[in-house]
Amino acid sequence: MKFLRICFYVIRQSAKNIARNFFMIFASVVVVFFVLLVAGAFIETGLTLGNAIEQYSDRADVEINFKTYVTEETANEYLRYIAADSRVKEVKYISRDENIERIIEFFDEYRDIYEGYRDSELLGFISLEVQLKTYSDRESFVSEIEAEPDVDNVQNIVETIEKMELVRFWVNIATITASVVMTALSLLLIFNTVKLTVIARKKEIEIMKYIGATDVYIATPFVIEGVTTGLLGALIAFLSLWGIYNGVYSFLKDLLADSKIVPMTFAESGGGVILLFFLLFGAVTGFIASVFAAKKHMKV
């Protein structure tokens, strides 16, 4: 019972501290918010790129789309010709119907409109999906095929993936750098906020020490203050990011006629894991900074 009463008393003191140092705490919360906003934006971009890469990874290395006039017979000749190429591992024939079905599926919400064009020659084209033996042959192979008069376009999926992987690599580097710098900034600011509170209450701490308060008892309100600062910053940052990403996601969805755009982690999962990560980051940062500040400045 005594322990519970002590806990309640300490929590009351913490609440008083927070109310008393509202503006200083607000400044720290703003910094934590920006830290997580920037780091969160990088993390989300990295995750979204990951989703995009995953989507592309399921596809063939190279997709050859023929012009609409190309017949099955001509396409099969190309298939045999490509299959005989020593650089090619596997070729798959995609018929007109299969391609139309794919388009209709892609624009699922507008299925009815596209169904009307099922027999249109404009939509119907034959494709070949090619898996190459080695990626190094890709460029020469693609340029040769592109030169063929019956070929409308060639989708070089591997190149796209590679470009995205490169972007993801730099995004990850930026994420780590930003996280380290911003974490240091958060730690420093929370440390200073708590330090100023400790200094402002130096006399009180001195009295508490003389009347037999333990270090844990004296430090706990400051630690609660630090953790609260971190948690508030994290929560506000999460809500802002969640709002921004949902807005962007909805905008893109509308813009691209509800096609299957790359899913964003926030919008798709509701951001549960990211919220947890943010809160953990806020709590741990606040805890470490305040423990150090309290420990360093509590000696009387």
Place this chain on the structure above:
Amino acid sequence: MEEIKEETGTVNKGPEIVFTNVTKEYPNGVKALDNVSFRVAPGEFAFLMGHSGSGKSSLIKLLMLEERPTSGSITVGNVDLGSVKSSGIPYYRRLIGIVFQDFRIIFSMTVFENVAFALEMLGESRKEIEKQVMAALDLVGLAEKRNEKPDCLSGGEQQRVAIARAVVNLPGIIIADEPTGNLDKENSVEIMKILQKINMMGTTVIVATHEREIVAETGQRVIELNHGVRLLGDE
């Protein structure tokens, strides 16, 4: 920690204080106390007299375990202060009430809150806090001013709040470091009367002062220090 709690738990009201060949030398070479020995009997009232720099404050710091002696031993009741670990110091300090020259009360709190502060820390119930705080405020004659803020009080009243805070958890020892240093004659006499009243209840009281007039008026035992050496104060 438990060990200390157990050790200090055996110190009851008014324990004996024994200094045996205590020397305190600071890292800068200043010797604040030089081979000082004395004994304060359980429930005794003793003045610690001496000019500025005589070693009074160092002696109090040793008693409060703010400092450790360079050599010699100090015992309070059956607790050898040399054996008290850092983590045990708060528990030891709960057995001592301390009063300072500059009062050291918190101006943002009311009189009641300043005194209750020490009990809140121990997790006492509201009812118990109310009872003990009012008893302490009655003792120092400030029950009527329980809801006042310290800046509405005179210097003498502020020192009485500090005394109430020191006695509220019924410590065995009260140490007062120049308690009348910032007060006029009338208030000084009043404060000394309160300290004597507390002593009559069985609490060991040590008052550090340089005011001979006050010491003479009370007629209590004197332990005199001069440049760290004990001059007077036979048992």
